[in-house]
Amino acid sequence: MVAQWAYKFRFYPTPTQKRQLAIEFGHARFVWNWALETRTKAYQEHSKSLNYSGLSRKLTALKQTECPWLGEATASCPTQKLRDQDTAFKHFFAGRAKYPRFKKRHQTQSVRYQLDQRHVEKNFNAESQRLKLPKLGALKLKWSRRMTGIPKMVTVSKDPAGRYFVSLVCEIEILPLPTRKNVIGVDVGVKDVVITSEGYKSGAPKYTYQYARQLKQAQRRLSKKRKGSYRRRRQQQRVARIHARIADSRRDFLHQQSSKLINENPVICLEDLNIKGMLRNRHLSKAVADCGLFELRRQMEYKAAWYGREVLIVDRWAPTSKACSECGTIHESMPLKVREWVCPDCTTRHDRDINAAINVLRLGTVGSAGTDKARGAVKTPRAVA
Structure with a gap:
């Protein structure tokens, strides 16, 4: 059976990569919120439904006029956010999910990069444990398991605890397990x-x-920190x-x-x-x-x-x-x-x-x-x- 197998590795970025990822996350979050607001207003005011194609044209015009700073991020990352939102609305209309919500800064952040399959061998090699992404360069990963297959997409995420992860999805052939009768x-x-x-x-x-006592102490200290302060942000982590x-x-x-x-x-x-x-x-x-x-x-x-x-x-x-x-x-x-x-x-x-x-x-x-x-x-x- 051919199935999609996901691999997730811990990622340890350099200070330069952290700064670039902050730009990528911020721009992707802005594009998601902008697209969600545009979709909602278009339906409420004009009863018009927008899809990925219409929003992509609006995003191109937005980059050229009001928000030229969006060019600081990798071009494929905002585009992938539009695709993600299109999928989210499909799940909403099918009754499988709630209405999409706006993204917040201190929640889980993620961006997805598309690997060029013509030059994928230069940027990805599971044997030598090498992975390169646009504007980030070579990534330092904790290769906790051996990979099989060639990924087409790479997702870089940051959780609320401040940890960075890289997710890769490959199509591999899974052999059935030996037959049993029980x-x-x-x-x-x-x-x-x-x-x-x-x-x-x-x-x-x-x-x-097991962690109730540690969690209780940490949450109690968090409640005493001033809102908006740096110490409160550290305690939240x-x-x-x-x-x-x-x-x-x-x-x-x-x-x-x-x-x-x-x-x-x-x-x-x-x-x-x-x-x-x-x-x-x-x-x-x-x-x-x-x-x-x-x-x-x-x-x-x-x-x-x-x-x-x-x-x-x-x-x-x-x-x-x-x-x-x-x-x-x-x-x-x-x-x-x-x-x-x-x-x-x-x-x-x-x-x-x-x-x-x-x-x-x-x-x-x-x-x-x-x-x-x-x-x-x-x-x-x-x-x-």
């Missing part, structure tokens, strides 16, 4: 993020709670570093769990949970957000599409937790505090999460066979680039 059911939760029908429990690292450490740790844990499940099992049955609804519970919202359940499902779906695996999604209304996996008896209620229970009909002792995983497996296999569509719905996994 099928498992997976239940997800707060106490253990991943529980399988075979009895495996991943545990829950709870990174937000300290708070952002803690949040970045939490997010990186959680993402690494989820990648390990999703890769383990995909590598060991050709068919995985997963429950279709309402994550947004769970986040509205003020007693569990923090714990649910710390587990990253939606990100876990997203990783499993695109990895399954890459490696020839299959993810079967079970109906969210199926009584997986309060149904006995041995005799099928469904109990009226099963509070979250009940972790183990005994079935009154068949006297089988159940672990709540493992029992739910077994029921997910049963419903997923029944739904995939097409004999009981009401109790086990199947969705086709799609690749995520």
